[in-house]
Amino acid sequence: MKKIKNISVLKIKEILKNKGYKITKKNNFIPKNFLSLYYTFLVSIFLIFSFYLVPFYQNNILNIFKDSEVIINSSNKKFNRVLEGKEILEKNNNEAEFKDLFFDVLDIDINDQDAVRLSASTIKQLFNDEKYNLKDIRKNKLVKPINIDLLPSEMKLIESTKKRKELFLQIILPLVLEENKKIRLERKTLFTILNKNINSKAERNWLKSKFKQYGVLNKDIPTLKIRMDEIPVSLALAQAAKETGWGTSRFAQEGNALFGQWTWSGDGIKPAGSNDEDTHKVMKFKILKASVRAYQRNLNTHKSYKDFRKVRAIQRDVFGKLNSIELVNYLDKYAETGEEYIKILKQIIQQNKLMDFDDAKILPTSQKEKNLI
Numbered sequence: 001m002k003k004i005k006n007i008s009v010l011k012i013k014e015i016l017k018n019k020g021y022k023i024t025k026k027n028n029f030i031p032k033n034f035l036s037l038y039y040t041f042l043v044s045i046f047l048i049f050s051f052y053l054v055p056f057y058q059n060n061i062l063n064i065f066k067d068s069e070v071i072i073n074s075s076n077k078k079f080n081r082v083l084e085g086k087e088i089l090e091k092n093n094n095e096a097e098f099k100d101l102f103f104d105v106l107d108i109d110i111n112d113q114d115a116v117r118l119s120a121s122t123i124k125q126l127f128n129d130e131k132y133n134l135k136d137i138r139k140n141k142l143v144k145p146i147n148i149d150l151l152p153s154e155m156k157l158i159e160s161t162k163k164r165k166e167l168f169l170q171i172i173l174p175l176v177l178e179e180n181k182k183i184r185l186e187r188k189t190l191f192t193i194l195n196k197n198i199n200s201k202a203e204r205n206w207l208k209s210k211f212k213q214y215g216v217l218n219k220d221i222p223t224l225k226i227r228m229d230e231i232p233v234s235l236a237l238a239q240a241a242k243e244t245g246w247g248t249s250r251f252a253q254e255g256n257a258l259f260g261q262w263t264w265s266g267d268g269i270k271p272a273g274s275n276d277e278d279t280h281k282v283m284k285f286k287i288l289k290a291s292v293r294a295y296q297r298n299l300n301t302h303k304s305y306k307d308f309r310k311v312r313a314i315q316r317d318v319f320g321k322l323n324s325i326e327l328v329n330y331l332d333k334y335a336e337t338g339e340e341y342i343k344i345l346k347q348i349i350q351q352n353k354l355m356d357f358d359d360a361k362i363l364p365t366s367q368k369e370k371n372l373i
Contacts, residue, residue: 100212105294120152138356149287155247168247177362180230215301232324234354255284259295304333
C-alpha cells in the first residue's frame with residue numbers, strides 16, 4: 001500500500017485555487033464598520049461598573065493597609081528652608097502641656113530619701129580611686145560614667161577657687177554627657193524610622209511620644225529634627241557654673257537646680273526678696289541629673305530659643321559639629337541681663353577652656369549600649 005504524505009492547509013488551498021474554487025474568510029458576527037463602536041461600548045460598561053463598586057470596597061482596602069501606615073517624610077524640603085534662612089512656623093509653646101514636656105523629669109525613678117549626699121572629701125577620694133581627672137579627659141576625651149546625685153554641702157568651704165571649680169566640673173560633666181548621649185541615641189532612632197517606607201505600630205507610637213515630649217503639636221517632622229539635638233557640653237557647663245556660683249548657690253544646694261529655671265506650675269523654691277505678687281519659683285529637682293535633663297528640654301522646646309535651635313541645625317548640617325561660642329549669642333533671653341549674660345558665659349567658656357570637653361565621650365555601661373553608639 002502506498003504511504004500517504006502529510007499535506008498542509010496551505011497546500012490544500014493552493015490546489016483548490018488551481019481548480020477554480022474561491023476561498024474567503026467567514027464573516028464576523030459584528031460588521032467591520034461597527035467594530036470600534038462595539039469596543040467603546042464594552043469599555044464604557046466596564047468603567048461604569050467599576051466606579052459603582054468603588055464605595056463598597058474602599059473602606060475594606062483601607063482597613064487592610066491601615067497597620068502598614070507610611071510616614072511621609074517631607075523634612076528635607078522644609079529643612080532646606082531653615083538652612084536658607086527662611087522660617088518654619090512653630091506653634092506657641094504655651095499650648096504644650098507642661099507635664100508632656102517634662103514627664104520624664106518630674107517622674108524620674110528615684111525618691112528624695114534614696115539620693116545620698118556625699119561629702120566633698122568622699123567624692124574626691126572616689127574620683128581618685130577611679131583615676132577620674134580633668135587633665136586626662138582633656139587629652140583622651142573619655143569620661144567614666146560616675147553619677148553623683150547631689151552636690152556636697154561644703155562647696156563654699158573649699159577655699160581654693162581652682163579646686164572648687166575642678167570638683168564642680170567633675171561632678172557635672174558626666175551628667176551632661178549622659179543626657180547628650182540619650183538625645184543622640186533618640187536622634188539615631190528618629191532617622192532610622194524616617195528612612196523606612198513602612199513603620200511598625202511601636203515605631204509610630206514612639207514618634208507620637210516624641211512629638212509630645214518636644215512640644216511639636218502639629219507633628220512636623222522637620223521641627224522635631226531641629227529640636228531633638230544635643231546641647232554643647234561647654235555651654236551647659238558654663239551656664240551651670242554661672243547659675244550656681246560653681247555649685248554654691250542656695251537653689252543648687254537645696255533644690256539641685258543647676259540652671260536657675262523658673263516655673264509657675266511645678267515644684268520650686270521661692271527666690272529670696274521676691275514680692276508676694278511674684279508667682280514664679282526656681283524649679284526644684286530630686287537629683288542633679290533631672291536638672292540637666294530639664295535644662296536641655298527647655299532650650300530644645302521654648303519659643304525664646306528658636307533662633308538658637310535654628311543656628312544649631314545649620315552648624316550640624318554644614319560643619320557636622322556644634323560651636324558653643326557662636327550658639328551662646330542666641331541665649332540673650334535666658335537672663336534679664338541679656339547681652340551681659342552672653343559676655344559672662346563666653347568668658348567662663350574661654351577662661352576655663354571648657355570647649356576641650358565638647359568632643360568628650362562617656363564610656364558605655366554595657367555591651368548593648370556600646371553597639372548602639
